[in-house]
Each structure stands twice: as C-alpha cells, then as structure tokens.
Amino acid sequence: xxxxxxxxxxxxxxxxxxxxxxxxxxxxxxxxxxxxxxxxxxxxxxxxxxxxxxxxxxxxxxxxxxxxxxxxxxxxxxxxxxxxxxxxxxxxxxxxxxxxxxxxxxxxxxxxxxxxxxxxxxxxxxxxxxxxxxxxxxxxxxxxxxxxxxxxxxxxxxxxxxxxxxxxxxxxxxxxxxxxxxxxxxxxxxxxxxxxxxxxxxxxxxxxxxxxxxxxxxxxxxxxxxxxxxxxxxxxxxxxxxxxxxxxxxxxxxxxxxxxxxxxxxxxxxxxxxxxxxxxxxxxxxxxxxxxxxxxxxxxxxxxxxxxxxxxxxxxxxxxxxxxxxxxxxxxxxxxxxxxxxxxxxxxxxxxxxxxxxxxxxxxxxxxxxxxxxxxxxxxxxxxxxxxxxxxxxxxxxxxxxxxxxxxxxxxxxxxxxxxxxxxxxxxx
Numbered sequence: 216x217x218x219x220x221x222x223x224x225x226x227x228x229x230x231x232x233x234x235x236x237x238x239x240x241x242x243x244x245x246x247x248x249x250x251x252x253x254x255x256x257x258x259x260x261x262x263x264x265x266x267x268x269x270x271x272x273x274x275x276x277x278x279x280x281x282x283x284x285x286x287x288x289x290x291x292x293x294x295x296x297x298x299x300x301x302x303x304x305x306x307x308x309x310x311x312x313x314x315x316x317x318x319x320x321x322x323x324x325x326x327x328x329x330x331x332x333x334x335x336x337x338x339x340x341x342x343x344x345x346x347x348x349x350x351x352x353x354x355x356x357x358x359x360x361x362x363x364x365x366x367x368x369x370x371x372x373x374x375x376x377x378x379x380x381x382x383x384x385x386x387x388x389x390x391x392x393x394x395x396x397x398x399x400x401x402x403x404x405x406x407x408x409x410x411x412x413x414x415x416x417x418x419x420x421x422x423x424x425x426x427x428x429x430x431x432x433x434x435x436x437x438x439x440x441x442x443x444x445x446x447x448x449x450x451x452x453x454x455x456x457x458x459x460x461x462x463x464x465x466x467x468x469x470x471x472x473x474x475x476x477x478x479x480x481x482x483x484x485x486x487x488x489x490x491x492x493x494x495x496x497x498x499x500x501x502x503x504x505x506x507x508x509x510x511x512x513x514x515x516x517x518x519x520x521x522x523x524x525x526x527x528x529x530x531x532x533x534x535x536x537x538x539x540x541x542x543x544x545x546x547x548x549x550x551x552x553x554x555x556x557x558x559x560x561x562x563x564x565x566x567x568x569x570x571x572x573x574x575x576x577x578x579x580x581x582x583x584x585x586x587x588x589x590x591x592x593x594x595x596x597x598x599x600x601x602x603x604x605x606x607x608x609x610x611x612x613x614x615x616x617x618x619x620x621x622x623x624x625x626x627x628x629x630x631x632x633x634x635x636x637x638x639x640x641x642x643x644x
Contacts, residue, residue: 289617301475305481307483318598330354330356362375369484370406370408372500380463381402385398386457397445399443411432412432421466429447476610481496481497481516545597551580
C-alpha cells in the first residue's frame with residue numbers, strides 16, 4: 216500500500232515536472248515567437264525609417280538644389296544685364312588726390328540700392344528649415360571699375376582699352392633674360408600716346424609678340440623732353456625675340472570688362488579734330504562693349520587741358536554728342552551750370568555768377584578757383600546723376616525684377632522713408 220502511494224507520488228511529481236517543463240517550454244517558445252515578431256516589426260520599422268530618411272534626405276537635397284538653381288538664376292540675370300560697370304577716362308574719372316571720384320560714388324549707389332538690400336533667403340519658403348545653409352553667402356556683386364588715369368589724351372585712353380592699340384615705333388629685340396629694354400610706342404592711328412604718366416589703369420601686364428612683361432616709363436626723360444620713353448621687362452626668361460616696328464603692345468585691359476556697361480569721358484586733354492572726331496573716337500571705345508551694346512553713358516568734357524576752349528566749341532561738342540547718343544549723353548558743364556546747384560542744395564556765389572555768365576564751370580564745383588579739377592561736391596553729383604540716368608533708361612529693370620528688389624525697396628521705404636539717403640550720406644561724408 217505504501218509502495219503504491221509512493222509510486223503514485225513519483226508519477227504525479229513526474230507529471231508535474233513535465234507539466235512545468237511544458238509550460239516553461241511553451242513560455243520560451245512564446246517568448247521566442249514574440250521576439251521574432253518584434254524583430255520582424257523592428258526590421259520593418261527600421262526599413263521604413265531608413266526609407267523615410269532617404270526620402271527626406273532626397274527631398275532636402277532636391278530642395279537645396281532648387282534653392283541653388285534659383286540663386287544661380289538670379290546671378291545669371293545679373294550677368295546678362297549688369298555684370299559690372301567700367302568707367303573710362305582721364306584724371307576727372309580717376310579723381311584727384313584726397314577727394315571722391317564719381318565711379319566710387321556710383322558704386323555706393325549700386326551697393327546701397329541693389330547689392331546691400333538683396334535678401335535671397337526672404338524669397339525662399341520655410342527658409343528657417345534650412346539652418347545649415349549659410350544665407351550670408353548668397354550675395355550679389357556689381358563692381359564699378361575706375362579706369363581713369365592722369366592727364367591722358369583720347370588716343371592714350373583708347374590704347375589702354377585696346378580699342379585702338381599701342382604699337383612699337385621702331386624695331387627692337389626682347390632679350391632672353393629679364394633685363395629691361397628701351398622702346399618707343401605710339402597709337403596704331405599714328406598719334407602720340409603717353410600711358411603711365413598718371414597711373415597704371417589697365418596697362419600692365421602687356422604682351423608684345425607673344426612675350427608677357429611689364430611696361431615702365433622713364434619719368435626723367437619725359438620731364439625733360441615731354442616725350443615718353445619706355446622700358447619693357449619680360450616676366451620670365453626665354454628665347455630672344457625680334458620685334459618689328461608696328462607690333463601691337465597688348466595691354467592688360469584689352470580683353471577685360473568687355474561685357475560691362477561702359478561709362479566714357481574723354482577729350483579733356485585733346486587729340487581730336489573737332490566735335491565729330493571726338494564722337495567718332497567715343498564710338499570706337501564703345502565698340503569694345505560686347506554685351507548690351509545699347510546700354511552705356513557718355514559724359515562730355517567740361518573744359519580742355521589749357522582751360523582755353525571757348526564755350527562755343529564746348530557747345531558744338533555737346534550738340535554733336537546729343538545727336539549721336541541722345542539721353543545716354545550727359546553734359547557735365549551744362550549740368551553744373553544749371554541743375555547742379557539745385558541738386559546740391561546750393562546757390563551761386565558772387566564769384567560763381569561771373570563764371571556762369573561765361574558758361575564756365577564755377578569755382579563752387581572746382582577744387583579751387585585756380586584749378587579746373589572737379590571737387591567732391593561735383594563728383595557726388597555726377598555719381599548720383601549717372602546712377603539716376605541709368606535707372607531712368609531701364610538699365611537695372613531686369614535685375615530689380617528678378618532679384619525682387621522693387622518689393623524690398625518698397626518695404627524698406629515704408630519702414631524708413633529716409634533709409635537710402637541716410638545710408639549714402641553716411642558713406643559719402
């Protein structure tokens with residue numbers, strides 16, 4: 216009996232153990248099953264996450280590319296219509312020492328009204344979502360290049376620009392080493408030229424018969440003879456080169472700024488025969504402009520180098536220039552004799568009245584009564600006048616539309632009506 220109970224207990228215990236093991240096995244299986252299900256779900260979720268991230272990254276890249284394309288579109292419009300402005304001229308364009316020059320003033324207006332207010336980020340929806348983009352890098356630049364230089368004749372300026380190049384007067388030999396060699400030059404038109412007497416705007420480096428080098432002037436020789444003697448120094452040693460008379464001296468500026476809008480002021484220091492000849496030479500310089508050839512500004516000389524040209528001769532130049540260039544022509548002399556006073560907020564002095572009666576630019580607009588060089592007041596007026604004339608002729612219409620500058624300007628003026636005047640006044644103190 217006892218043995219039967221004991222056997223029954225053993226059997227029960229075995230069943231209990233087996234039952235517990237079965238339960239544990241079932242639990243383990245269930246856990247494994249749940250783990251597999253969870254792992255599968257995790258894998259699927261991970262795959263979905265990766266796919267979503269890839270889609271988000273692709274969408275972001277696509278958005279960034281679209282942003283870049285929009286910016287490039289803006290820059291293409293600038294490059295097509297106003298990639299820059301180049302001002303050709305003599306010392307009036309260059310400006311006198313210690314005073315402003317009108318190209319700098321023009322640059323100030325360009326920067327203030329266009330470049331500085333260009334806000335590319337404001338044209339992008341949800342720009343704040345692209346925090347990694349450096350919006351300050353999305354800028355626009357429209358350079359104004361001052362190519363004025365000294366007391367130069369028309370053909371000297373034409374030569375610097377490459378419109379009527381300089382040529383070698385006599386045969387000479389470029390040595391194999393980098394020692395300077397003397398030479399004389401003239402205009403291809405046979406006229407006397409004197410580059411480098413007042414600056415190096417667009418001259419160096421020059422190229423003669425395929426050899427690049429620098430041109431320097433013998434200032435002592437010029438001082439005693441009023442004729443320029445030059446030296447050419449090749450940049451690197453090479454084979455000796457024979458240069459025949461008539462070979463072109465190609466200046467650095469020959470191929471530069473050809474797509475820029477041209478502003479031309481030549482004639483103060485002579486080398487033309489009457490008004491029609493000056494017009495012809497201006498057209499020769501303008502002919503180098505390869506882009507938007509109908510967009511340029513011509514300024515008329517307001518005196519000659521000896522200050523002796525009669526107002527009748529200057530009137531003839533103004534008339535011929537006006538006939539040739541219409542509203543793209545500005546007579547400096549007539550402007551300063553008339554509207555210049557109003558624009559400057561000035562009234563003629565007693566001394567000014569005398570010069571006005573003789574149609575001569577009055578002292579209030581000159582460095583001094585003894586000098587015909589224009590002062591800072593004149594340059595400020597001319598820079599603003601050129602900017603306003605370009606704007607009235609529609610030279611900036613395309614970039615203002617593409618860069619959304621019209622709306623930006625309206626908003627700025629709504630918030631601060633004197634913003635632009637204040638900015639320019641502070642810069643041009």
